[in-house]
Amino acid sequence: MRFLVGKTIWALALVVLGAGLAFGQGQAEPLPTKAQAEAVPQAPAPAAAAQEPAPPLVHPKKFYTAPTGVLYVNLAAPIYLKLTSDSTGKGEEVVLLNSTALTQGDQKPVPLFFENDGNHTLVHPNEAEWEKSRARVGSHLSSVAEPNSFFQIRADGQPPETKLKTEVKEKLVVGDLTIFGKPVLITLEPTDGLSGVESVFTSLEGQPFVVNQAPLEFGGQAPLVQLRYYALDRVGNPEPVKEFHFALDLTSPQTTLETVGPAVGLVLSPFTEFQLATTDNQAGVASIFAQIDEDPLGNKYLKPIKLDKLAEGLHQLRYASLDGVMNQEKVQTLDFFLDRSGPEPAYEIVGDQSFEGKTLFFSARTKIALTATDNKAGVKEIRYGFDKEPISLYQSPVSPLERPLGLQFLRIQAEDKVTNQAKEVRLDFVYDPIAPEPSHKFLGPQVTWRGRLYLCSRSQLVLSAKDQGAGVAEISYRFSGLQAQDPKAVFAEPVNIPGQGLVSLEYESKDKVNNLAATQKAEFFVDNVPPELFLHFSNGELGKENGLPIYPKGTLVFFAATDLDVGMDKILAQVDGTGNKVVASAMTLDKLGNHKVVVEATDRLGNVTVQTAEFVVQ
Template sequence: MKYKNVLIGFILLFSPAIVNAQSPTMASPFVHAKKVYVDQKSKIIYWPISIPFYIRLAVSEEEGASSYLLQNTSGSSSTNLSEHVVRGVKIEMSGPQFIRWYNCATKDTVLFKFFADGDAPNSTANMSGAAKYVAGDKVIYGRGLKCTISSEDSMVGVKDTYVSIDGREFEPYRTELYFDQEKDYNLRFYAVDLVGNASSPKELKFTIDLTPPVTKHKILGHVIENILSPQNTIRLNSFDELAGVKRTYYKFDSQNEYSVYLGSPIKLSKLSNGTHKLIYYSEDHVNNVEDTSSYRFYIDTIPPTVNILIDGDKYHSTKKVYVSAQSQVKLKATDNKIGVDRIEYAINSKDFQTYTKPFTLQANRSNYEIVYRAIDKLGNISNPRRWILNMDVTAPQSSIKFIGVSYEQRSIVWITSKTKISLSSHDDKSGVKNIKYQIGFDQEKNYSGPFSLDKEGKYELKFWSVDNVNNSEAKQKLRIVVDNTPPSIIVNFSVASIDTTKSNDGSILEVFPCNTSIFLGATDASASSEGIWYSINGRSEKKYKTPLTFRKEGNYKLIIRSRDRVNNESIKIVSFLIKD
């Protein structure tokens, strides 16, 4: 029993916050009078340790029988007399007590037993039915909390247990306590035994948390009207005022399982293009679960489509694209959802720059590499596209060719109406688009093939060519004379005829004396004569160089032929007789 008293003293000494913590504003426990308790069944007497006891002698065991108080015969002055029997007998410790009667004659001893009780009951509170969370010195319970208080006494037994909630008057404890309001609670309780020993009130301070957390989402990065890009992330921010957030969960669309949000922003890079829904909720440390919230959004993973256009001169060959110095480069982009923010381009591996308007390329390079891309309003960037543009700033070079006879002198070309005029052109880059020509003041024409000039006369021919990016050659001019008339042959005899005679065919022949000479000549009004040829009496033709002298008598047939420089030819036959 001494050990038990010491243990209780230890608890009282080191647990003031639980056992003896009372606020000045709290209702005080009841005052319980000490009284003796007799167990009616066992007839055991339980005596409050704080009450001294006295010994009386009764004449019978019946109630109301005469009794006589025994006096202390030891004398109050005795130094051996315990102070506990001066005014009644004071009991020092709880437990069984004995009063001994000693028969001096027979030496017999009789013991009278009772129990001294100075120990208060012990009460405990059992909290159940709800989740518990301790944050520092604060205890928090969730929904469904109930409390059962149990008291026990080591000796006489518990008479009653009392409870006080939030400082109100103590009431006898009869049934389970339920706490169903969200608030801070102060619960005090104690017990009293059958002899009036009352325990000091124990105090429990705790909070009931019935409110779930509140979770909000926040979009990180640029967003427009709930249209997001794969570069965006979503942060979940949860708040719980009392127990605090335990976990936050989320999932996308129709996923079966929720994921635990670990604090880092949620990445969207694995979501497909299209409409999605983020579903999320949180729970606190006492199992209050938030209703799910959702956020619908559209993931735009498709970057803009960008095209390059040439405004003006352009020619696309099988392998190359040619432009001229006047050509303007245009960039045009479209986006399927959010819209184009900007177009960027780089020329010849230089840094990207923002496209604002069509631009031209300088003529001092033969080709340009243009890399271009587009960015939508969410930052989706199209894959760079590359286009090589070849500069063509040089005009074609045309030439003329005559098919058939022609003769050129002093920048004048003589031809006949049978002569064909052929034009050709060459271009090293984009190639020849067409060749044009103009005769005199006639309307210019596109050259399609060799042509001729039917009428005799003088012409001015202009011709030039244009390449496929409209570089135009300077017009070339050529004077042309169409000559279809052969030379005129002139025959002069050195002497006059001396007679005439009739030939075998009946024609009249002039008669010239021996050693007569003939002088030949030819005139041409245009291309000029190229020469005179002659044949005498069917012999081989010879070119005329000097006068012809006829020394022998006989009939002569002289065939004379003359040709100008464009092969217009005339023939003249002269028949005559040489006679001495």
Template sequence: MNKLLLTNLFLILCGGWAQAQPHEATHHLDSAGRLYWNKKLPVYLWVSSTPDSAQQRLTRAAKPQYADPLYLDTEGLNYIRTRYAVDKETQNTVTPHQEVMLEIYADGMAPSIKNTFQDAQIHQAAGKTYYGSSLSIQLQSEDKMSGVKQIYYAVNSERFIAYTEPVQMDQQGEFEVKFYAVDFVGNASPVEQKQFIVDLEAPVSNLNVNGITKENVISLSSKIYLLKNDKLSGVKATYYKFDEGTYKVYNGKGIDFAFLEEGHHRITYYSEDEVGNKEQEKTFEFYLDKSAPLMAADILGDRYLANNQIYFSGRTKLKLTAIDNKVGVKEIKYSIDNGEFLEYQNPFYLPNVTGEHYIRYYSVDNLNNQTQSGNATGYEEFKHNVSKVYVDLTGPTLSHSINGKHLYRKDTLLIGPNNTIQLAAVDGESGLQKITYSFDGELSETEYTQPLTQAKEGLHQLEFFGYDNVNNRNVERLFFFTDHSAPKIFINFSVGAIDTKGNLDIYPAHVGIFLSATDTYAGLENIYYSLNDQAERLYSGQISRLKPNKKYRLKIRAVDYLGNSSTKEISFRTSRQQGSAKQ
């Protein structure tokens, strides 16, 4: 039974926390003698012949249901009046006639209240409002009738208390402030509330160095990062500077320090949150050694840099090396494409899938200095290094073209002395490195620099190879026949020689000359001839109409379809007369 009573009492008390106090409706007489009456209250009229007591209550009225009691109908000034005023001395009606009007003010409206949050920075995010240090809450109220009697406020679950001066929010945390005002006749405004968070705690920044020795020695391959955290309003900005330089805003990436000279340096840094809480400056001293890296990744095999992209072949291995001149390296671990971290033992092959890959690796020294190592500096001594690699597994695309006129006999390509073979290759990944070639099964390859020719007549096989910049190779083959044989020329006279003089055959003047030629491979295209060094003419039929008793020199040129040509020249004479052999 006693437990039940205690429980009920506790609930009753708790239920009163942060609840507006009850305020009784009443009346108020101000310093000017104005009477304010809560409009909700009834009015009972009493009359008396003496000023110090009420002798008789007035109850008789034309409409008693509205008169005993009566209620004031108008907000503000109301009057209780007589018909005419009577002079106190003469007891006669005052002339001119005038009413006696007794004032009473009806007040049925609660005060208005407003709040001002001042003297602190504000930040709003994710539906929450944050304030910084020195937050002061000022409450103001106004009442048009009886006036503001009191403002009350409560913080979180505390009881409402009277407001007397601005509320200083000097504690950190989440708050709910409630407030209302009461006038002199008991009208209370609705309870208003504000929810907000006071953030008095500065952010925390930590220096994170990847690649550093116990003696705080770093190299150009090291990385410096700043980690920052704020539990409430969030980090607005982080600043850093080297030595006596000017502060810069940290952009979240590795900090550039390559411009520093080799030697001792100091980095100073701090963070500021969204409501102006500023962290105390922190410093870290280190020695920059530009002569040797602490963690290195070496490529064993093919690689090439093009358009800011490093390409590797499927034959490439990655070698990881860590050097610690002070305490030595305990272990190296690596991960491929966000996979599980594996312990590094020996150089390993890069992925055999074309495309971009990410190799992450890190090392731990023999003191196990890692993230949140707990040492005096409080920074992360080793951080994952990330290398982006692009594995190129395909060689260039090869093509060829024949310069000059060429032929196909069935499925065999025929080329001649005027033809050249042009080779081409493209590679859309690491790019073309070179083209090489070999003829007829030669084991050695010759680098291609200009269009190719083949002087040896006969059937040939051309193998040409395209190498990309990571030494992926493709090969194409071309079979062709080289024709360097010129046509064979034949000359026939329509009649035989009738005489000989000085090693020259003599033919009748009416003789006709017939030309022909044969070609073994490409075939004869044209025959040309010239008499006595005249302009060369295309042979189209019998050469005739020679002049009598004249020496002739006949030059013949035969050309096949590949441009192979042969020439032949003869000299002879014609007789003085038709058919005469005497000269």
């Protein structure tokens, strides 16, 4: 009896067994590998260290009888042939030895290995036909055996192939990492071309492999998941382990806003800009969108947002980010005020000042206090400069430059806290540091005698002053003499000279910016005492008539006067009220009757003494 397996020939009887499996049984048993055929069984390998992923399971090589009766044999499994006459497996069994074992005499079984995948046939050929057709055995088996002499075996050395499927569109593939933006259901679909798929095994995060029985569902945030999987066919061919690295990013990006440039709270400058930065846990940032006011949010942020084109007033910035798996951040807003207006500088003049027409006068004592107001951001600083002098930072009231009398100007600048500049304010003025020059004169009677000025009550004092700048404001004066000092008075019109005797005059003037001249002094003598007048008759009285003295005809009347201060000016006489007063020092009484003589003695200041004499000439 002969059997053919492919191109190999064995002499057999009845039953072919492999690794303890009776030919024709409908269940699979583990088959040793070729390398394990003569080895002693080993204990399972210890579990891998925690940091190392678990290895795939160890799957023995085995046989599988399909429901159709087809026998599948693992291509790598060693095949031993047993011969028995009892189909129940209870009878005697003999392992067949091939010719090599018989020749060597050790009678140790040597396994048979199939050469390739696919169908193989064991044939019990007809003896007569076998000898005739030996040359045609490989291709014409049907010609050397009866149909009942054919036994079909299929060798399977190909592992299954598993495809991983997901239905989430929101995903991003970066290298060997897939990031999902939605909960994901992973389905493993294995296929096998021969014996068919027995099981699929999966391992998460390096854990030991387990049989996969349903799609894998992942619904929460996961920074990184390592899924390892493989399929096993029914004869123990495992698929090489495949890995799928993925992450679930279910959170939106987070955008931070930085305001770069001048800002006071939410009051911003045209020179301010917005810078946006976004972070994302997994998928990374795909785009940043930003808008101001009514612009569409579809504007992509590519560079800092400048505010120099915006009008002054309230505005709103809206911004959000989108990550690589379409997670969109909630739109954030920032309401702000764009301040384009500079401060408004102002000044306050403290101290001496005077407007003459359109010209403003200051003195050396004048102070200029500077202020500024701003509608939003507030004033940062005030600066100033006189004429073409360098600009300085204002800290306290300033004084004009100490220069000669003349025109100056003050430049005032201001800046608010978001760098808006004020329009420069200019203050023009005349700097007047010079006091007026006062002087005096007298009107009316006055005599200078022996180096002294003599005045009387009819004399008048006139004060005046000259000023080159703001003009004279007032002249004040006072007299002091033998009596108590008079209070100071303001000169307004000619003043009659008071008192009697030696008098001192003090006067001073100031201009309209309070430049005060040095006190001026003058001394003079006030003489309001008239001369002392004397009448002398050359003859004595002859008697009385009606109470009047009687003088003889031809009597001479002499006139004389003395003045203690300024001396005499003249003596005038008038007889009986008729005719002009004549200057006389004596007169002759040559007319008989009653007479009246009026005599006036005047000193050099015009002080007059009048004396009347009535008498009778006989």
